[in-house]
Structures are given as structure tokens and as C-alpha cells.
Amino acid sequence: MIALSLAEIATIVGGQTHDIPDPSALVTGSVVHDSRAVEPGGLFVAFAGERVDGHDFARGAVEAGAVAVLAARPLGVPAIVVPDVQVALGALARAVVERLGATLVALTGSAGKTSTKDLIAQVLATKAPTVWTPGSLNNEIGLPLTALTATEKTRYLVLEMGARGVGHIRYLTSLTPPRIGVVLNVGTAHIGEFGGREQIALAKGEMVESLPGADESGIAVLNADDPLVSAMASRTKARVVYFGESGEADVRAENIHLTATGQPAFRLHTPSGCSAVTLRLYGEHHVSNALAAAAVAHELGLSVDEIAQALSEAGTLSRWRMEVTERPDGVTVVNDAYNANPESMRAALRALAAMGEARRAEGGRTWAVLGLMAELGDEALAEHDAVGRLAVRLNLSKLVAVGGREAAWLRAGAYNEGSWGEESVHVSDAQAAIDLLRRELRPGDVVLVKASRSLGLEQVATALLEEAGHSDSGEGEVAAR
Incomplete structure (x- = not known):
């Protein structure tokens, strides 16, 4: 962030300073809402979430080097106290952008x-x-x-x-x-x-x-x-x-x-x-x-x-979005499990089909490991059915539908479109998908993993890569606390 004094920040956000010995002290480091990410000279923003209250980590943030805390109440550490932390954060961003x-x-x-x-x-x-x-x-x-x-x-x-x-x-x-x-x-x-x-x-x-x-x-x-x-x-x-x-x-x-x-x-x-x-x-x-x-x-x-x-x-900067990794045994894993909607699901399936063309002559197969697409409301059944049907029309080799009723709709769409019997299967969860793939994958196969984030289907891609000596260290987007 551009350097601002605590007094300047308090004025920008309409806050009151508490337990701040020197209002002219500068914030020169990052503004963060995760106490684990605090760096010397930074500002810690304390959000009260549904499960975790950032105010409980304020003292640790200051001990880690934060100049002060943007908070909703006095905390016994240097703090700028505001009526609404989210509104204050937005006001600070607006002021900084205007100065940039x-x-x-x-x-x-x-x-x-x-x-x-x-x-x-x-x-x-x-x-x-x-x-x-x-x-x-x-x-x-x-x-x-x-x-x-x-x-x-x-x-x-x-x-x-x-x-x-x-x-x-x-x-x-x-x-x-x-x-x-x-x-x-x-x-x-x-x-x-x-x-x-x-x-x-x-x-x-x-x-x-x-x-x-x-x-x-x-x-x-x-x-x-x-x-x-x-x-x-x-x-x-x-x-x-x-x-x-x-x-x-x-x-x-x-x-x-x-x-x-x-x-x-x-x-x-x-x-x-x-x-x-x-x-x-x-x-x-x-x-x-x-x-x-x-x-x-x-x-x-x-x-x-x-x-x-x-x-x-240019490459892929954000995790779990069409991340393509080839294992030493020739199996290719496409991790696109960060999120899913009908448009991105169709695009990913077409990409899988294109990737599989080059491997088909050598016996390679295309696996679509798919789960729910969330927040579709009344369109959910039709959209999941349509994705299952598309998997058949694209001549993909295998469909593994993972999860509850949405996965059943995926599998039903595939079955009704092309009488896919053994080519499609419905499994209960990520572990069941992992067990199935471990048994049946062979060199030359391409595996796409995709679903809405809430299903956590990245576990499938992670497991397939870890057993082949590749690491997947996690999301890269830490939760607030």
C-alpha cells in the first residue's frame, strides 16, 4: 500500500483512534484480513465472521508487526475503531486508488x-x-x-x-x-x-x-x-x-x-x-x-x-483452472475443480475431447469426472442433464458423476442420450471416484475433474497427482481469521 499515517487512515475511514501512542506512525506494509499474513508495517483488518472473529487475533497481529488494527471495537492494542469494518475498508481502498x-x-x-x-x-x-x-x-x-x-x-x-x-x-x-x-x-x-x-x-x-x-x-x-x-x-x-x-x-x-x-x-x-x-x-x-x-x-x-x-x-496464474499435468506413467490430469457453471462445464468438456483426439489412436481414453453445478435454481435438473448428454455427443470415453442428486441427473442425461451403460457411473463422493480411477486408469488416459467449489472435487486431482509424485499444496487463497 502507499504509505499513510494512522491519523490519515482514521480520517479517511471516519474512525476513532484507540491505544495509539503515535498517530503519525506510517502503515507501509500490506493490508490483510488474515492474521497469519501480517507483515511488519502492515494493517490488520478484523472481520467478525460466522465461525471466526478476527478481533480475537488482533493482539497476535500487532505482535507480528501490524502497526494497528482496523476494528469494530477497542481491543487494548493500537486500533482504528469504525462502525462498520467492511465499509471502512472500502473507503480506504477508494482513497488509495484516487491517489495512485x-x-x-x-x-x-x-x-x-x-x-x-x-x-x-x-x-x-x-x-x-x-x-x-x-x-x-x-x-x-x-x-x-x-x-x-x-x-x-x-x-x-x-x-x-x-x-x-x-x-x-x-x-x-x-x-x-x-x-x-x-x-x-x-x-x-x-x-x-x-x-x-x-x-x-x-x-x-x-x-x-x-x-x-x-x-x-x-x-x-x-x-x-x-x-x-x-x-x-x-x-x-x-x-x-x-x-x-x-x-x-x-x-x-x-x-x-x-x-x-x-x-x-x-x-x-x-x-x-x-x-x-x-x-x-x-x-x-x-x-x-x-x-x-x-x-x-x-x-x-x-x-x-x-x-x-x-x-x-501467458500461463495459468490461478489454481485449479484447467491445470494440465502429465504423470510419469502417461496419464494426464486436468484439474478444473475450482468452480463450475453450465458454460464453463461445456467449454471444459470440449477441451477434454480435443485433448483426447491425439491420444485416441494409441488407445488413450477421456474421463470426465464431474459434480454439481451450484446455484442454478429451477434450471438445475435441465442443465445437469444437458451436460451429461454433451459428454456422449462429444464421444468421451467415460463419465464419472460424483455426489448426490445433481450427479444422478448428470449420469441420467448421459444414459438417456446414448444408452451409456458401463461408460457412465454414479459414485457417492470424491474418495469413491479416486478408488475407481486408481483401479482403471491406464497410460494415455486424460482425466478432467470439474464441479462447483462446494463439492471439493479437487481432492480427486490432488490424489491422482500425489500418488504419481506430484504435489498440490493447497488453495493459495487463505481463509480470513
């Missing part, structure tokens, strides 16, 4: 947010110091904490914004107002909470409504291939730039094809020229993500060749 002078890029969408954010960040980082959202910390706590990691040297701030309902993105953009706003797509993720795709579009469009006008360099980057997204042009004062496969898009892809290993390649077209791109990521769905990143980079002055090279060199 960095270009703020924000993005949202029903699917692909994290992968696209990682691509944008990697491309921009080739030109100037860049800060971006780690993993999927894209809510009212994770977003301001990310913004507060920026320093005076930061030139680009790339923030992912999620939403669980109308008004959420409007709130997030009020904390960190973007100059460039990206909307990727409007799908069915969280449709049970939103109540329909039209409501999802209403919520996602809050991104472009927040942007400054074109005379203030505001830019809305919209997906030309998604009608609900392209229609958002009427909701913004900013200049609109389109990306997609459409011939009308300002930044588009042509000659899209997959390599023998399932990685997409295409010719990138921008208003300033063309260049070839071959992504290191897996699956054709990443082409759209790469085009969004290219559109942002082009607007920020990178040449088409610089963009193409950076995209071709």
Missing part, C-alpha cells in the same frame, strides 16, 4: 473472469508494474484488499468483479472506479440467485454504467458475439470497443484451430494490424478470453506483435 494515478481495468462476466483477468494482467505486466486480483477474490472484501496492494510504482490495476445480484457490481465500482470496463458474457452462472439471464445482464451492465465518458477516456470493452453484452453499449457514456469472432468486432480472431494438444491458435486482428497467437492454455473457449485481453492491451498502447507474443507466453 494508475489505470484501473475492471472486468466481469458469467464465465471466464479469472482466466481473462490473468491474461490481461500478464500482457500489461510486460509493459509496466501491474497489480491484479489473486485467484477469485472478487467480492466486497477481496476487491478492496487487492486494490490496497498497489504502490506508487503501480501503473495498471486489473480487478475482477463478481456479483450475486443486482447492485453488487455498482457497489464494487464505487470502491474502485474503472477507466476501462470489460464484460465477457451473460450466461447462467448463479441464475438461481439472479432469477433469469435478463437480471444477470442487468447486473453485469452496471460495469459499463460506472465508466467515465469518452471525453474522460472511459472505454467499454464488450463481447460482440454475445447479444446481451453488445446491447450494453446503450448503457454507457464511454467509448465502446468490441471483441469477438464477429467480422464487426474491432479486435477479432480468424483461422481458429486447436493444436494436437488441444491449445487454441488463431490470427489476431486489431485496428493496427495482425499477428499469430498460439495460447498455452487449453480449450477453444480461451480464444474469447484472449481477445478481451488483446482489446484492453491495444487500447493501452501495446502493438499487435507485443500483444500476440505476451498472449502466447
Whole structure:
């Protein structure tokens, strides 16, 4: 964070100082909400959660080097006490962002947010110091904490914004107002909470409504291939730039094809020229993500060749999102278990099918180990059934449906589509899936593991890799305490 005194912070957040001997003391380190992550010179934010109250760890945080604690009550240690810790954290982020002078890029969408954010960040980082959202910390706590990691040297701030309902993105953009706003797509993720795709579009469009006008360099980057997204042009004062496969898009892809290993390649077209791109990521769905990143980079002055090279060199920064690992015995494990919705599930299955093509001639098989897609409301049965049917249409070798009724719907869809008998199986939990795979996997097989985060299906991928000598140390996104 940029250096601020405790007195300055108290003024910004409207708080009262308690047990602070020197209000001029500077916070020069990170602002964190996990006491285990405190570093000397930092600020500890104490949240009272459902299971753990961060206030209980305040003394330990100060002993670890925190200059003070942002808290809801006096604690007997240096503290800035505020009526609402979350509101105060947001106010602090807003003040820091206003002082930075960095270009703020924000993005949202029903699917692909994290992968696209990682691509944008990697491309921009080739030109100037860049800060971006780690993993999927894209809510009212994770977003301001990310913004507060920026320093005076930061030139680009790339923030992912999620939403669980109308008004959420409007709130997030009020904390960190973007100059460039990206909307990727409007799908069915969280449709049970939103109540329909039209409501999802209403919520996602809050991104472009927040942007400054074109005379203030505001830019809305919209997906030309998604009608609900392209229609958002009427909701913004900013200049609109389109990306997609459409011939009308300002930044588009042509000659899209997959390599023998399932990685997409295409010719990138921008208003300033063309260049070839071959992504290191897996699956054709990443082409759209790469085009969004290219559109942002082009607007920020990178040449088409610089963009193409950076995209071709970019990897996966966030865990459990199409992480591809080949074991010494020739089994390939694709860990995409961080989350799942109908759009991302279909994209992952198509990527699995493409990866399996090169191995089919040598007897390799494709395994789809799938679980529930959460928060689909009344659409849950139909969407799970459709995914099971798609597995058959893509000619995948095996479907392992893991979990309760949603897994039963997956398996039923596959069975009804193609009379898949032994090719599909329903197992109760992750351990049962692990036991099955250990018995039946053979060299050349490709295993995709994917489900909503609540199922914890990453255990399957972890077990398969650990027994082959690979390690998977954990989430990389610590819980608050």
C-alpha cells in the first residue's frame, strides 16, 4: 500500500483512534484480513465472521508487526475503531486508488473472469508494474484488499468483479472506479440467485454504467458475439470497443484451430494490424478470453506483435483452472475443480475431447469426472442433464458423476442420450471416484475433474497427482481469521 499515517487512515475511514501512542506512525506494509499474513508495517483488518472473529487475533497481529488494527471495537492494542469494518475498508481502498494515478481495468462476466483477468494482467505486466486480483477474490472484501496492494510504482490495476445480484457490481465500482470496463458474457452462472439471464445482464451492465465518458477516456470493452453484452453499449457514456469472432468486432480472431494438444491458435486482428497467437492454455473457449485481453492491451498502447507474443507466453496464474499435468506413467490430469457453471462445464468438456483426439489412436481414453453445478435454481435438473448428454455427443470415453442428486441427473442425461451403460457411473463422493480411477486408469488416459467449489472435487486431482509424485499444496487463497 502507499504509505499513510494512522491519523490519515482514521480520517479517511471516519474512525476513532484507540491505544495509539503515535498517530503519525506510517502503515507501509500490506493490508490483510488474515492474521497469519501480517507483515511488519502492515494493517490488520478484523472481520467478525460466522465461525471466526478476527478481533480475537488482533493482539497476535500487532505482535507480528501490524502497526494497528482496523476494528469494530477497542481491543487494548493500537486500533482504528469504525462502525462498520467492511465499509471502512472500502473507503480506504477508494482513497488509495484516487491517489495512485494508475489505470484501473475492471472486468466481469458469467464465465471466464479469472482466466481473462490473468491474461490481461500478464500482457500489461510486460509493459509496466501491474497489480491484479489473486485467484477469485472478487467480492466486497477481496476487491478492496487487492486494490490496497498497489504502490506508487503501480501503473495498471486489473480487478475482477463478481456479483450475486443486482447492485453488487455498482457497489464494487464505487470502491474502485474503472477507466476501462470489460464484460465477457451473460450466461447462467448463479441464475438461481439472479432469477433469469435478463437480471444477470442487468447486473453485469452496471460495469459499463460506472465508466467515465469518452471525453474522460472511459472505454467499454464488450463481447460482440454475445447479444446481451453488445446491447450494453446503450448503457454507457464511454467509448465502446468490441471483441469477438464477429467480422464487426474491432479486435477479432480468424483461422481458429486447436493444436494436437488441444491449445487454441488463431490470427489476431486489431485496428493496427495482425499477428499469430498460439495460447498455452487449453480449450477453444480461451480464444474469447484472449481477445478481451488483446482489446484492453491495444487500447493501452501495446502493438499487435507485443500483444500476440505476451498472449502466447501467458500461463495459468490461478489454481485449479484447467491445470494440465502429465504423470510419469502417461496419464494426464486436468484439474478444473475450482468452480463450475453450465458454460464453463461445456467449454471444459470440449477441451477434454480435443485433448483426447491425439491420444485416441494409441488407445488413450477421456474421463470426465464431474459434480454439481451450484446455484442454478429451477434450471438445475435441465442443465445437469444437458451436460451429461454433451459428454456422449462429444464421444468421451467415460463419465464419472460424483455426489448426490445433481450427479444422478448428470449420469441420467448421459444414459438417456446414448444408452451409456458401463461408460457412465454414479459414485457417492470424491474418495469413491479416486478408488475407481486408481483401479482403471491406464497410460494415455486424460482425466478432467470439474464441479462447483462446494463439492471439493479437487481432492480427486490432488490424489491422482500425489500418488504419481506430484504435489498440490493447497488453495493459495487463505481463509480470513
